[in-house]
Every structure is written in C-alpha cells, then in structure tokens.
Amino acid sequence: MVSLRKNKKKEINMPKEYSRVYLILPEMKELLLKRDRQQLREISRDYEPVEIAQILKELSLKDKVFLFSIWDVDFAADVFEKLDKEEQIEILGAIDDVRKGKILNKLAPDERVDLFEELPPEMVGRFLSVMAKEEAQDVRELMSYTPTTAGGIMTTDFASVRTGMTVEEALKTLRKTAKDVEMIYYVYVLDDEEKLVGVLTLKDLILANPKEKIDKIMHKNPVALPVDMDQEEVAREIANYDFLALPVVSNNGEMKGIITVDDVIDVIREENTEDMYKFSAAGEHTEDYIKMRPFTIARNRLTWLIILAITGFFSGVVMQQFSFALEKVVALAFYIPVLMDSAGNAGTQAAMAVVRGLATGEVKIADIWMVVKKEFLIGALLGIPLGILALIRALVLQKSSLIGVSVAFSMLAAIVVATCLGSLLPLVSKRLRLDPAVVSGPLITTILDITTISIYFWLSSVLMGL
Numbered sequence: 001m002v003s004l005r006k007n008k009k010k011e012i013n014m015p016k017e018y019s020r021v022y023l024i025l026p027e028m029k030e031l032l033l034k035r036d037r038q039q040l041r042e043i044s045r046d047y048e049p050v051e052i053a054q055i056l057k058e059l060s061l062k063d064k065v066f067l068f069s070i071w072d073v074d075f076a077a078d079v080f081e082k083l084d085k086e087e088q089i090e091i092l093g094a095i096d097d098v099r100k101g102k103i104l105n106k107l108a109p110d111e112r113v114d115l116f117e118e119l120p121p122e123m124v125g126r127f128l129s130v131m132a133k134e135e136a137q138d139v140r141e142l143m144s145y146t147p148t149t150a151g152g153i154m155t156t157d158f159a160s161v162r163t164g165m166t167v168e169e170a171l172k173t174l175r176k177t178a179k180d181v182e183m184i185y186y187v188y189v190l191d192d193e194e195k196l197v198g199v200l201t202l203k204d205l206i207l208a209n210p211k212e213k214i215d216k217i218m219h220k221n222p223v224a225l226p227v228d229m230d231q232e233e234v235a236r237e238i239a240n241y242d243f244l245a246l247p248v249v250s251n252n253g254e255m256k257g258i259i260t261v262d263d264v265i266d267v268i269r270e271e272n273t274e275d276m277y278k279f280s281a282a283g284e285h286t287e288d289y290i291k292m293r294p295f296t297i298a299r300n301r302l303t304w305l306i307i308l309a310i311t312g313f314f315s316g317v318v319m320q321q322f323s324f325a326l327e328k329v330v331a332l333a334f335y336i337p338v339l340m341d342s343a344g345n346a347g348t349q350a351a352m353a354v355v356r357g358l359a360t361g362e363v364k365i366a367d368i369w370m371v372v373k374k375e376f377l378i379g380a381l382l383g384i385p386l387g388i389l390a391l392i393r394a395l396v397l398q399k400s401s402l403i404g405v406s407v408a409f410s411m412l413a414a415i416v417v418a419t420c421l422g423s424l425l426p427l428v429s430k431r432l433r434l435d436p437a438v439v440s441g442p443l444i445t446t447i448l449d450i451t452t453i454s455i456y457f458w459l460s461s462v463l464m465g466l
Contacts, residue, residue: 021051025058032063037070044071053082065094068103077106085118092127101130108182109135110155110263113142150234151227153267154248154257157181160188161214163197168210183245183260189218195253196224224249227256231267236361238264331398332460335390335407336453342386343414343452344445350375350422351444355436358426368427375419383415406460413459414452421448 024043031040044052044067056064056079068076068091080088080103092100104112104127116124116139128136138156145151159178161170170187178184187205189198198218208217224247225234238246238261245260354371357363363371387408394404425444426436 021047021054025055028055029059029063032059032066035066040067041070045075049075049078050082052079056083056087061090061094064091068095069099073099073102073106077103081107081111085115088115089119089123097130100127101132104130105132105135106180108155109138109142109157109257110153113139116143117147145227148231149227150225150229150231150248150259151256153231153234153263154227154259155182155263156257158188158245158247158255158258159184159186160190160255163189163191163215165214166210167205167208167212167214167217170214171205171210174205183258186243186245186258188222188247188255188258189214190255194255196222196247196249196255198222199247222247224255225259226251232359234259235264235267331394331400331403332406332457334398335394335403335410336456338390339407339410339414339452339456340449342411343418343448346379346382346415347418347422347444347448350378350419351426354423354426358430358436363427365427365431368424368431371423371427372420375423376416379416379419380412382419383412386415387411402464403460406456406463409463410452410456410459413455414448417451417455418448421451 024047028040028043031043047055056067059067064087068080071079080091083091092104095103107115112135116127119127128139131139142151142154142156147153157180159174159181161173165173174184174187185202187200187202188196189200191197198215198220199222200214200218204217205214223237223241223243225237227248227250229237234246238259245258247255248257248259249255354363390411391404391408394400394407398404422444425447429436
C-alpha cells in the first residue's frame with residue numbers, strides 16, 4: 001500500500017487563462033517591489049488561500065518570505081497548507097524561527113504530520129523545537145500511527161463537550177474551544193476518561209432548550225472507527241454511513257480524533273492512483289509524473305517487464321511444440337494475434353471488474369464461485385459472436401470450413417477461460433494476502449496468451465486431424 005502521506009500535497013496546476021488570480025499578478029509584483037505591506041495584505045485577503053498559493057509559484061523566494069512575514073498567522077498557515085512539499089520546506093528554511101513556530105502551530109494536525117513524515121529526522125527535531133509543547137506532542141503521537149490507518153490520517157482537532165453539561169454550558173464551551181476546529185458540525189460528547197459516549201450536531205444544540213442536559217439530546221452509541229483500521233476500510237465506512245466525519249477511538253474507547261470527507265477523498269485518490277500503477281505493472285507512484293526522472297520511471301517498470309518477458313517465452317515453447325500443425329496448415333498462424341488479443345482483453349475486463357468490486361466491498365472472497373460462474377456465462381455470451389465473426393473470416397478468406405470451425409471453437413473456449421481466470425486471479429490473490437491489482441494486469445494477459453495458444457493448437461489438431 002502506498003502511504004497517504006506520500007505525495008498528499010497536490011500540485012496546483014491551473015491554466016493561467018482560466019485562473020482569475022493571474023489577472024492581479026502584475027499588480028502584486030509591483031506592490032512587492034514597493035514593499036507596500038498594507039496593500040499586499042488587503043489584496044491577498046480578497047482571494048482564497050489556494051489561489052494565493054498559485055501566485056506564490058510565480059514569485060522569488062525573497063518575495064514569498066516577505067509575504068509570509070506580513071500576513072497574519074492564520075492566513076499564512078492556510079496558504080502554507082496549499083503549497084506542495086518542496087515549497088513548504090523551502091519557505092520553512094528561509095523564515096525566522098519565531099514565525100516558523102507560529103505557522104507550524106497553526107497548521108491542521110493531519111496536514112502538519114503529512115509534512116513531517118517527509119522530512120529527515122534531524123529536520124523534524126529542529127522544527128519540533130520551535131513549536132509549542134502541546135502541538136509538538138500532538139505531532140509525535142500522530143507520527144506513531146501507521147500512515148495508512150485511521151490513526152495515520154485523522155486530525156486531532158474536533159469539537160467536544162462533557163457529559164452532564166447543559167446545552168447552554170456546551171455552547172459556551174464551544175465558543176471558547178472550537179475556534180480552530182476543522183469540523184464544527186458534529187459535537188462529540190466525552191466522559192471524564194475522554195471516552196466517546198455520544199454525538200450531536202450543532203443544529204441539535206442550537207434548537208434545544210438551553211437548560212436541557214446534553215445527555216438527553218445526544219445520539220448514544222455513535223459510529224466510531226478503531227484507530228488501527230486500514231484507510232481503504234475507513235473510506236468505505238464513511239461512504240456507507242454518508243457522514244461528513246467519523247470519530248476515531250482507541251481500543252479502550254478513548255476518542256483520538258476525527259476523519260473528515262476531504263481526508264477520505266485524498267485516500268480514494270491515492271488508492272486509485274496506486275491501483276492504476278499496479279494494474280499496469282508500472283511500479284509505485286511516489287511523486288508527480290512530470291517531476292520523475294526517466295531513469296526512475298524506467299527502473300520502476302523494468303522488473304515486471306522482465307518477469308512478463310520471461311513468462312512470455314512459454315508462448316514460444318507452446319508454438320514450437322505444435323510447429324507440425326503450422327507446417328501443414330500455414331493459415332492457422334493468421335488467427336493467433338486476434339485470438340490472443342481477444343482473450344487478453346476479455347480477461348483484463350473481468351479482472352478489472354473484480355478488482356474494483358474488491359476495493360469497494362461489492363465483492364467478497366466468499367463470493368468466489370458465484371463470480372466465476374457468472375464470468376463463465378459472460379464468457380460464453382461474448383465468445384459466441386466473436387467465434388462466429390472468426391468463422392466468417394475463415395470461410396471468406398481461407399475458403400476452409402475446418403479452419404473456420406477450429407478458430408471459432410478456439411475463440412469461444414479462450415474467451416470463456418479468459419473471463420473465468422480474470423475473475424479468479426484477483427480473488428485468489430486477495431485470499432493469499434497479495435495485492436489483486438499487482439497480479440491482475442499484465443500478468444493475466446501473459447498467462448492467457450499461453451493458455452489461448454495451447455487451446456487453439458490443441459483444438460485445431462483434434463478437429464483437423466493433424
């Protein structure tokens with residue numbers, strides 16, 4: 001599994017002609033030349049942090065440091081979170097320790113740990129030393145969790161109140177404590193041991209009688225995620241319950257943080273990217289394609305290409321074993337490409353459907369024989385028209401009904417085997433605790449090439465009496 005913390009900072013690439021911020025870029029550059037602090041603060045506030053982050057890409061490091069020195073710390077932290085990792089490290093290395101500490105303290109806990117996970121230990125230690133003690137301890141705790149678990153992607157900022165409070169007391173508490181909380185819509189009710197006992201929405205609080213005890217209006221037995229749950233399962237749980245956020249608890253029920261929808265979107269993006277790379281045997285996705293060196297990309301792809309090439313040699317061995325058939329009926333060779341391509345494509349389609357089903361939870365390992373039976377029927381429904389098409393071609397071009405029948409039945413058999421194998425391999429891989437995406441892409445195509453040729457020559461030898 002690829003860590004969510006790898007490459008979580010997305011490159012902000014928006015064409016200049018479509019981005020309104022580039023309309024003010026010349027004015028900002030002019031104001032920077034004049035070092036007009038007041039005007040720069042005002043014009044920056046008119047745009048979203050993500051848009052200002054785009055502007056920073058066009059500026060020198062000196063100008064970036066100047067802007068971070070004049071912005072209030074909340075706005076500076078919001079912009080900082082939208083920068084990619086390289087820019088963040090560059091800016092942290094250039095600003096003074098006091099400002100650095102203030103910005104790091106204001107970052108969302110999950111965003112902060114995403115950055116620290118990418119830094120060498122000595123740099124992490126240096127940054128932690130300029131931060132407030134509470135925030136530094138928060139970083140250490142979050143970094144102790146496996147990056148691809150609920151604990152690794154959660155944020156520790158959440159709105160909470162205590163049992164026994166009245167609605168009025170709860171609202172007063174939230175006014176004091178929830179200023180920097182990422183998600184205020186859900187308010188979690190904790191007991192004296194920090195254990196999660198209930199949840200209510202801000203709407204529940206606003207509409208309730210101020211003197212009412214929150215214990216009476218809260219939703220008891222709230223849905224919660226264990227801190228060690230895998231991030232893929234986390235994404236499925238949030239999608240299943242359709243909540244904006246879900247709490248994360250330790251083994252003894254102590255509330256540790258929350259995972260919000262935007263965290264899940266990041267998970268889905270990373271997991272989909274990872275599966276796409278694995279499905280095509282292209283190695284791991286560790287950074288943006290444009291930034292990767294050709295040597296690195298080639299190295300990532302080479303291992304599987306060598307394995308597949310060696311496996312593919314078996315196709316030649318099979319053809320050599322049936323060379324007598326080719327010598328007697330040269331026309332049989334004309335249909336090898338179409339048979340191999342059709343079977344490979346059919347198998348890949350089946351594998352893709354099952355891999356997706358496993359990822360979304362639609363397909364379970366227990367469904368293995370149901371899936372294979374379904375794909376057997378699908379293979380037959382696909383193989384019949386494709387076989388008829390091959391038969392017609394052989395009758396028209398080769399004027400041979402024997403070749404036509406051989407190719408037609410081979411096409412039908414190859415497609416059926418392809419869909420069955422395509423659905424079976426991901427499920428078997430999952431049972432063996434292997435990543436289904438790894439074994440279900442190019443590998444299945446190579447296996448089906450060997451299988452298809454074997455079926456074709458064997459059936460042709462039998463039907464044509466070779």
